[in-house]
Each structure stands twice: as structure tokens, then as C-alpha cells.
Amino acid sequence: MTVNNTIAHQRLILSGDRERFKELLRRRLIECGWRDQIRMVCREIVKEHDSNSITLDMLVARVTPRARALVPDPVKKELLQKIKTHLLTQKNL
Amino acid sequence: MNTIVSELSMNDLNSKFFDIIQNENNAEDAANFIFDSVCEDVTLGVLFEVHHGIKTGLTELLEGEKEDEEQFKIVNSPECDVFGFSILKKTPDANCSCPNCERPVSATRFAPHLEKCMGMGRNSSRIASRRIASNSREPTSYAGLPSDDEDDADWSGTLHSERRKRRMKSSNKRNSKIHKSNNGNHNSENNDGATYETMSANEKKNLLLQICGVVSEHTKKLCTRSTRCPQHSEEQRRALRNNVLEPSTPESQSMGLTADDAGSPPDSSPSSSCSSSSRKRDRHRAVPRTKNKREKLSPLNGRD
Amino acid sequence: MNDTGCLHLSNFKAAKGSSPYKIVHAFFVASTSYEARRYKATSCLCFSCGQPGPRLHSCLHCIYFACYGGHIQEHSKNKKHFLYVDLSYGNVFCAQCQDYIYDRELTDISRSNRVLEAKSLGISVPYTPWLPNGNEVMALKRLRKRRLISPHTTIGLRGLQNLGSTCFMNCIVQTLIHTPLLRDYFLGERHKCKTQGSGKCLVCEVSKLFQEFYSGAKTPLTLHRLLHLIWTHARHLAGYEQQDAHEFFIATLDVLHRHCMNGVEETEKKEKDRCNCIIDQIFTGGLQSDVVCTSCSGVSTTIDPFWDISLDVAGPGSLQACLERFTRAEHLGSAAKIKCSNCRAYRESTKQLTLETLPIVASFHLKRFEHSSQIDRKISAFVSFPAELDMTPFMSTHRRAVDAADNNNDPEGLFEDNRYSLFAVVNHLGSLDAGHYTAYVRQMKGSWFKCDDHMITRASLREVLDSEGYLLFYHKTVLEYECDVP
Structure with missing residues (x-):
């Protein structure tokens, strides 16, 4: 199962579409305010600590689960639908 | 046996991929997997930005100190x-201070x-006639059209504006440049009955x-x-010049044909529907020149 | 700025330079070509578990890919290869510092690769935050105070004196000042003038205006110099009687455009049409005209630049209805036959206008004033206009794409976004003879103001949308993001 997913994933890297979808998702998440929300969450965390001691992994551990939950459903649906359609309509390279 | 595949072949990415994707469930799973991967990536991007800002001091540098807003607060009162x-x-x-004559003027009457x-507007024609009647024999210093481009040539240096100011002060000299400015000093009470x-x-x-x-027609x-006066058309002006000037003079040919229309971009028409003015006077709009013609016979199949 | 990396990275660079990083980045982080993507697709999997993630990294010391779930850390410890690069963004992790470290030289390499990658993928370069150079850092350190635009302060707002029926000019100036991209251009001091402050450059004058608007001063401004400049360079606007705001808008754009060219902005071409000045970049769109011969179906296409769209007002309706009429195919009757180059004869035809390229700022002019030999009148029919407008139905691509291929596979199609947001409205009140112009402008999303010469008051979006509307200004949505006002 995961081998299938890996193959599909790598295929999109090859066609360049993984980057394109990433850019599309990024734009949608900026528009809906998600990015600003995440930055606010980060600000809170940073306040609690001395700025010298903040590592990226700290931020990842604290923020990622919330970030995932905050992605609006319509955005998720749009991307899922587009990715799926795209996979199904890929042509031979 | 579980072999770790840490490399794929192009065959994997083509034929094997197509086999897998025939099954819609696989496509669904793969889409979810890819979405999660991409989503995590985007999140990581934001976190990296925040982390970068902190570690390099950029965030602190940009944030600075917020200015006190009280002095600019919007007043909320009906x-x-x-x-x-x-x-x-x-x-x-x-x-x-009037940029033209440098006199102080009340703002509401500026x-x-x-x-x-x-020298524009209704009364200026009278003033201009006086000026013409008392003109000097000064030959024109240019052969081209009086167009706004002349102004653009002006500001390559301040020397020109100095010259112009000097001319304005000596009221009897006619300006050979386009600025029909400051003609208010004329006293010569000549009739405006100059005829060709x-x-x-x-x-x-x-x-x-x-x-x-x-x-x-009526006043002769x-x-x-x-x-470029709007009262008369380019055809009228052209016809007049054909009549009045000798046929060989370039002025009779070139007048009014390539006027730089400052009303629209050099080669653009405000779409094909020329807008009408809300002013009472009937304004002539130069016929939009379509300079960007690209003739193609078959339907385009994509943006250039 | 603290972006010189760490001691360990410096030692590595001293020994091996920045090539290892460059190579890894160009192939495996931001693949700059199809070939590179091939390598990436086939070999970027964790050497330990075969997964494409999470957070794949490349060792900087040797060829080894591994995920962040323990495998790259393992490799690092075992081989004492302390530096590894994340393949999502190209950031370097130093295992001895136990965190990602930032080195300006590597950051610059990363950014230029991103540009190449975007080109290779056929998409626009993703936005990256601004990084100040040495001088800029010093300036930021020295000048610590920051002025913010907020919906609670008057920063960005100023009243404008009426100089004798010059409300038409005041409204257009308010519109231009509140055009976000123009604001960014001028406040970023992008205009480098060649006229040495002669006072004749309209662009310089506008630049000064922006400074005034953001100065925090509250007294109304007098635009006497601006009026003089425009009347000097657009003689056809002669005369003191009430003028048309629309004509003034076009004339102003034209003079700015010409003065930008004369000021010669950096990448200027010598052609007379579309230079790359800020005015063209923001306001110029392309209008496509397709004339189809009814006999042979041959299509003759022309594309003309435009700065605004003038729409007929045919009774009450909506802006979208006006645009629909504007882009509708019209049959040109037998009195208007065109010469078909295919048939080599005069034929009847249909003509259709569509929008080929949309400008960043789309300006609409509702033709409310009619002048004919019999009658002069103002059409006050209510035309509703939305706060958000999707221009897709009026585009050439859309009209053509009825039976076209799936947009999903087209890289442009994925990002096609024709959404626009209203940011300014100019209204004409009163009759033809005695009228007055006012403008509504948007300072931030959700924060609107009414500009009535020197009087600036808060307005609700409702009030704006209920107004009559003479000139409507829309800005492409995706270029900006603003936070909501609570």
C-alpha cells in the first residue's frame, strides 16, 4: 500500500506537479488567514521562551498538530479533488 | 520478506504508476498521502520563516518599536x-503659490x-488675439508640431525654464514654445481683425x-x-491650411495629423467604446489608433 | 543580521566551498530542470526506510538521503557527518549546534535556484520575505520607530482642498493614493527621476503626495502643483468648467506613463507601446477583438491595450450584466460589411470583444453621460457592483475553452485566478450642469472611507455598494492579503 503511495508521490515530483500543488495550497492558506494564525501561535510560544533557546524542532513539535487541524475544509477538499483528478489523468511522459 | 526500496526506476514511475492508478481506491489513498505530505511541507515553510526571523534577528530588526498611535487616532464622532x-x-x-506666475492665490479660487x-478657457482667445496682432517677426525656432512632447524636452535641464521665465517677463515678445502662458500683461489694444x-x-x-x-462663419x-481646440475639427484645420498656405509648405501637410493625444495612452484606445464626457461641451476625441494589430486568421489556442 | 552560519559550517565551507550545497540544492531541493527532477524522483527516498518523508534530508558530507524520523540523525552520528540539508527548503542543520543555522551565502544560492525552478515549472516565483542588505540593516537599527497602517488611525488619509470645482481631480487622486501597488511602489522609493527635481515631473509630484498622505499630518492638502502639471501636459483638458473624472483619470495615467518613460525606469524598452513602467504594469490590460466572417468562419483577431473599460448603461442592472453585454458576440449587419482576407470579398461578420490579459487594477467606467445633438442627459439607473468580482467569464480563454482540454494539466490553469476586490468608487452627484464628485476608498480590508474634498469620514461597505457608481476600481485579489478588522 505505502509502496503505491510512494510511487504516486515520486511520480508527481517527476512531473513537477508536487511543487505546483504545494504552491497552490500555500496561496490558499495565505488567503484564508491560516498562515497568520500559525504565526500568532508561534509568537505565543516564542514569548514563553528565551529567544536563544528556540529551535525549529520545538516549533514543529508544538505547532504542527494544531496547524493541521486549522486547515479549513474547503481548502482541503479543493486540493484533494485536484490531486486525485490529476493522478487519474496523467499521461505518459 | 521486506526489501527496502530506496530507489525507483523510470519504469516504476511510468508503467507501474499507471497500473496502480487504475484502481480508484489507490488514487484516493495516494491523494491523501500526497496532500498530507504537501500540507506538512507548507507548515514547515511557515515555521522555518519564523525560526529564521528569530535566529538571524530579522524579526526584531523589522519590528522595531511601534510608534505611539494616540496622536493619529481616528475621531469617532458624528x-x-x-x-x-x-x-x-x-x-x-x-x-x-501659483506655479505658473508665482503669485499667491487663494486656494478655493486657484x-x-x-x-x-x-491662457486656456473662454476668455483666453481674446487675449491671444491681442498677442498675435502685436507679434514680432521672430522666426519660429522649430519646424515641428507644437505638442506636449516639447514640454518633455524642456525638463532635461533647468536652463529652459529660465529662458521661458525671461520671455514671459518681456511682454511684447511672442512665445515660440508652446506655453501660451502669462499673456495677461498685454496692454496693446489692437483689433483682433487679422485676416489672412x-x-x-x-x-x-x-x-x-x-x-x-x-x-x-459668423464672425469671420x-x-x-x-x-487642438475642440471647437473645430482636424478636417477644418487641414482644409484651411490647404487653402491659406502655399501647397508646398510642410505645415499644410502635417498639421493635426499626428497629434499626440494626451487623452489616451500612446497607442491604446479605451476599448472600442469611446466614452462620452460628462462635461457640457462636446469634446472631440482623437480617433483611437489601433497600433497593436496582429492579424491572425485562425482561432488562437492559447495566450501568447 | 546574524546570518553567518556557525563555526562548523564555516569550517566545512573552508574545506569544501559551497559547491556541495549548490549541487544538492539544484538537484534535490529546488530541481532546476527536468533532468534534475528525474534524479530527485528516482533517488530521493530514505536510504533506511524507503519513504519519501517525513522531512527528507541530504547529508552534506556524502551521498545519503534519510528522513527526519531518526534515520538522518543516525547516519550523522555514525559517520560524524554533522551537516545535513532539508530537501523541502534547503536549510542546513548542524548536529553540533542542534538546530538549523542560516548562512547568507547559502540563502542567496537557494533563492536563485528557486527562480530557476519556477521557470522550469512554468509558474511564478513564490514570494520570499525581504532580506535587507548591510546598509539597510544599519538603517533599520538606527531608525527604530515603526509606523503601521491600522483601521484606527488616520495614517494614509488626508483631505484635499477644492480649488474651484476640482472635486474630479480630488477623487482621482484619492483613488491613486489608495491603489495598493502604487503605494508600495512610491513608498518604496522606486521612482528614480532624471529631471533633477525640476518640478516638472508628475511622477515626482505624486511621490511627494504619498509622503504627505502617510506623514500623519491632518490638514487638507492643496493640489495646485499637480493641477498645473496635468494641465501643462494634457492641454486638451483645458478649461475651468467642471471636468470629467474619467477623462482626468486617463489623462493622469498617460502623463505618469510618459514621465516614467522619460525618467527612464531601469528596464525600459524603446518601443512606444507597453513599456515596463509602473503604470503599464498595474493598469494596462489587453482587449481582444475577434471578427468572424459569416461566410468562411475565418477569424481575424486583434489585441489592443487598454487602461479602462467603458460600459453602456442600459437601465438598472449589474456590473456583471454590463460586462456580459460588452463581451457578447454581435452580428455586424449588412451595412457594416468587412473585407475578409480569406474570402477576399466584403462579408457580414460577427464581432466579439473579450479580455485577453487582465490588468492588476481593473477600472470600469459606467457611461452615465449622454451627449447628442438633441439631448444631454445623465443616466442615473442603478447598476449594482460587487465587493468581489470574478472576471473569468469575460476572459478570452474562458470563452474559447468551451470545448478545450482539461485545465488541470495546464500549469497555468491550476493557478488561474481572476478574482478582483473593489477598492475605490468615484460617484457623481447631481445633474449635468451642477454636479459634484465624491470617492469611497478602501484603506484596508473592511475599512472604507468617504472622501468629499477635504472631508474624510468613515463609511460602511454597505454604503459603498449602495452608491450609484460612476468609476469602479478593482484590484487583483491574490496579490494582497490583509487581516480582517474585528
Whole structure:
């Protein structure tokens, strides 16, 4: 199962579409305010600590689960639908 | 047996991929997997930005100290505008310095002043006639059209504006550049009855480089407005020049044909529907020139 | 700025330079070509578990890919290869510092690769935050105070004196000042003038205006110099009587455009049409005209630049309805036959206008004033206009794409976004003879103001949308993001 997913994933890297979808998702998440929300969450965390001691992994551990939950459903649906359609309509390279 | 595949072949990415994707469930799973991967990536991007800002000090540098906002606070009152000025009070007046004549002018009356000062509008034709009647024999210093481009040539240096100021002060000299400015100093009370019969060929030629020149039907007087005066059409001006000037003079050919229309971008028409003006006077709009013609016979299949 | 990396990275660079990083980045982080993507697709999997993630990294010391779930850390410890690069963004992790470290030289390499990658993928370069150079850092350190635009302050707002029926000019100036991209251009001091402050450059004058608007001063401004400049360079606007705001808008754009060219902005071409000045970049769109011969179905296409769209007002309706009429195919009757180059004869035809390229700022002019030999009148029919407008139905691509291929596979199609947001409205009140112009402008999303010469008051979006509307200004949505006002 995961081998299938890996193959599909790598295929999109090859066609360049993984980057394109990433850019599309990024734009949608900026528009809906998600990015600003995440930055606010980060600000809170940073306040609690001395700025010298903040590592990226700290931020990842604290923020990622919330970030995932905050992605609006319509955005998720749009991307899922587009990715799926795209996979199904890929042509031979 | 579980072999770790840490490399794929192109065959994997093509044929094997197509086999897998035939099954819609696989496509669904893969889409979810890819979405999660991409989503995590985007999140990581934001976190990296925040982390970068902290570690390099950029965030602190950009944030600085917030200015005190109290002094700029919007006033929330039905009797005031956002600055706190009463909405009942009349327009506050002030003085400003006219960029044309450098005199102080009341702000609320600046526009009518500027109009006269720059020699435009209804009364200026009378003033211009006086000027023409008392013109000097100064040959024109250019052969081209009086167009706004001349102004652009002006500001390559301040020398030109100095020269112009000097000319303005000596009121009897006619400006050979486009600025028909500051003609208010004329006292010569000449009649405005100049007609083409009494002028020499050279005078006619010079004159028609400056003014519209079309003879009015009822007054029989020359129109002394600018060469782009809206009262008369380009055809009228062309016809007049054909009649009045010798046929070989370039002025009769070139007049008004390639006027730089400052009303629209150099080669653009404000779409094919020319807009009409909300002003009472009927404005002539130069016929939009479509300079960007690209003729193609078959339907385009994509943006260039 | 603290972006010189760490001691360990410096030692590595001293020994091996920045090539290892460059190579890894160009192939495996931001693949700059199809070939590179091939390598990435086939070999970027964790050497330990075969997964494409999470957070794949490349060792900087040797060829080894591994995920962040323990495998790259393992490799690092075992081989004492302390530096590894994340393949999502190209950031370097130093195992000795136990965190990602930032080195300006590597950051610059990363950014230029991103540009190449975007080109290779056929998409626009993703936005990256601004990084100040040495001088800029010093300036930021020295000048610590920051002024913010907020919906609670008057920063960005100023009243404008009426100089004698010059409300038409005041409204257009308010519109231009509140055009976000123009604001960014001028406040970023992008205009480098060649006229040495002669006072004749309209662009310089506008630049000064922006400074005034953001100065925090509250007294109304007098636009006497601006009026003089425009009347000087657009003689056809002669005359003191009430003028048309629309004509003034076009004339102003034209003079700015010409003065930008004369000021010669950096990448200027010598052609007379579309230079790359800020005015063209923001306001110029392309209008496509397709004339189809009814006999042979041959299509003749022309594309003309435009700065605004003038729409007929045919009774009450909506802006979208006006645009629909504007882009509708019209049959040109037998009195208007065109010469078909295919048939080599005069034929009847249909003509259709569509929008080929949309400008960043789309300006609409509702033709409310009619002048004819019999009558002069103002059409006050209510035309509703939305706060958000999707221009897709009026585009050439859309009209053509009825039976076209799936947009999903087209890289442009994925990002096609024709959404626009209203940011300014100019209204004409009163009759033809005695009228007055006012403008509504948007300072931030959700924060609107009414500009009535020197009187600036808060307005609701409702009030704006209920107004009559003469000139409507829309800005492409996706270029900006603003936070909501609570």
C-alpha cells in the first residue's frame, strides 16, 4: 500500500506537479488567514521562551498538530479533488 | 520478506504508476498521502520563516518599536470627520503659490486663476488675439508640431525654464514654445481683425503653427485657440491650411495629423467604446489608433 | 543580521566551498530542470526506510538521503557527518549546534535556484520575505520607530482642498493614493527621476503626495502643483468648467506613463507601446477583438491595450450584466460589411470583444453621460457592483475553452485566478450642469472611507455598494492579503 503511495508521490515530483500543488495550497492558506494564525501561535510560544533557546524542532513539535487541524475544509477538499483528478489523468511522459 | 526500496526506476514511475492508478481506491489513498505530505511541507515553510526571523534577528530588526498611535487616532464622532474637524464648517481657505506666475492665490479660487494664467478657457482667445496682432517677426525656432512632447524636452535641464521665465517677463515678445502662458500683461489694444489676406506667407506659416486658425462663419474671425481646440475639427484645420498656405509648405501637410493625444495612452484606445464626457461641451476625441494589430486568421489556442 | 552560519559550517565551507550545497540544492531541493527532477524522483527516498518523508534530508558530507524520523540523525552520528540539508527548503542543520543555522551565502544560492525552478515549472516565483542588505540593516537599527497602517488611525488619509470645482481631480487622486501597488511602489522609493527635481515631473509630484498622505499630518492638502502639471501636459483638458473624472483619470495615467518613460525606469524598452513602467504594469490590460466572417468562419483577431473599460448603461442592472453585454458576440449587419482576407470579398461578420490579459487594477467606467445633438442627459439607473468580482467569464480563454482540454494539466490553469476586490468608487452627484464628485476608498480590508474634498469620514461597505457608481476600481485579489478588522 505505502509502496503505491510512494510511487504516486515520486511520480508527481517527476512531473513537477508536487511543487505546483504545494504552491497552490500555500496561496490558499495565505488567503484564508491560516498562515497568520500559525504565526500568532508561534509568537505565543516564542514569548514563553528565551529567544536563544528556540529551535525549529520545538516549533514543529508544538505547532504542527494544531496547524493541521486549522486547515479549513474547503481548502482541503479543493486540493484533494485536484490531486486525485490529476493522478487519474496523467499521461505518459 | 521486506526489501527496502530506496530507489525507483523510470519504469516504476511510468508503467507501474499507471497500473496502480487504475484502481480508484489507490488514487484516493495516494491523494491523501500526497496532500498530507504537501500540507506538512507548507507548515514547515511557515515555521522555518519564523525560526529564521528569530535566529538571524530579522524579526526584531523589522519590528522595531511601534510608534505611539494616540496622536493619529481616528475621531469617532458624528459631527466630525476622521481628523476631528467639524463637518459643519466651510472649506478652510489657504493661500498657495501659483506655479505658473508665482503669485499667491487663494486656494478655493486657484483653478479659475490657473486657467486664465495658462491662457486656456473662454476668455483666453481674446487675449491671444491681442498677442498675435502685436507679434514680432521672430522666426519660429522649430519646424515641428507644437505638442506636449516639447514640454518633455524642456525638463532635461533647468536652463529652459529660465529662458521661458525671461520671455514671459518681456511682454511684447511672442512665445515660440508652446506655453501660451502669462499673456495677461498685454496692454496693446489692437483689433483682433487679422485676416489672412493681410499676412505674408511667412506670417501665415508661423501663425498656423501656433493657433487653430479656422475662420468662424459668423464672425469671420480666426480662431485663436490652440491647434487642438475642440471647437473645430482636424478636417477644418487641414482644409484651411490647404487653402491659406502655399501647397508646398510642410505645415499644410502635417498639421493635426499626428497629434499626440494626451487623452489616451500612446497607442491604446479605451476599448472600442469611446466614452462620452460628462462635461457640457462636446469634446472631440482623437480617433483611437489601433497600433497593436496582429492579424491572425485562425482561432488562437492559447495566450501568447 | 546574524546570518553567518556557525563555526562548523564555516569550517566545512573552508574545506569544501559551497559547491556541495549548490549541487544538492539544484538537484534535490529546488530541481532546476527536468533532468534534475528525474534524479530527485528516482533517488530521493530514505536510504533506511524507503519513504519519501517525513522531512527528507541530504547529508552534506556524502551521498545519503534519510528522513527526519531518526534515520538522518543516525547516519550523522555514525559517520560524524554533522551537516545535513532539508530537501523541502534547503536549510542546513548542524548536529553540533542542534538546530538549523542560516548562512547568507547559502540563502542567496537557494533563492536563485528557486527562480530557476519556477521557470522550469512554468509558474511564478513564490514570494520570499525581504532580506535587507548591510546598509539597510544599519538603517533599520538606527531608525527604530515603526509606523503601521491600522483601521484606527488616520495614517494614509488626508483631505484635499477644492480649488474651484476640482472635486474630479480630488477623487482621482484619492483613488491613486489608495491603489495598493502604487503605494508600495512610491513608498518604496522606486521612482528614480532624471529631471533633477525640476518640478516638472508628475511622477515626482505624486511621490511627494504619498509622503504627505502617510506623514500623519491632518490638514487638507492643496493640489495646485499637480493641477498645473496635468494641465501643462494634457492641454486638451483645458478649461475651468467642471471636468470629467474619467477623462482626468486617463489623462493622469498617460502623463505618469510618459514621465516614467522619460525618467527612464531601469528596464525600459524603446518601443512606444507597453513599456515596463509602473503604470503599464498595474493598469494596462489587453482587449481582444475577434471578427468572424459569416461566410468562411475565418477569424481575424486583434489585441489592443487598454487602461479602462467603458460600459453602456442600459437601465438598472449589474456590473456583471454590463460586462456580459460588452463581451457578447454581435452580428455586424449588412451595412457594416468587412473585407475578409480569406474570402477576399466584403462579408457580414460577427464581432466579439473579450479580455485577453487582465490588468492588476481593473477600472470600469459606467457611461452615465449622454451627449447628442438633441439631448444631454445623465443616466442615473442603478447598476449594482460587487465587493468581489470574478472576471473569468469575460476572459478570452474562458470563452474559447468551451470545448478545450482539461485545465488541470495546464500549469497555468491550476493557478488561474481572476478574482478582483473593489477598492475605490468615484460617484457623481447631481445633474449635468451642477454636479459634484465624491470617492469611497478602501484603506484596508473592511475599512472604507468617504472622501468629499477635504472631508474624510468613515463609511460602511454597505454604503459603498449602495452608491450609484460612476468609476469602479478593482484590484487583483491574490496579490494582497490583509487581516480582517474585528
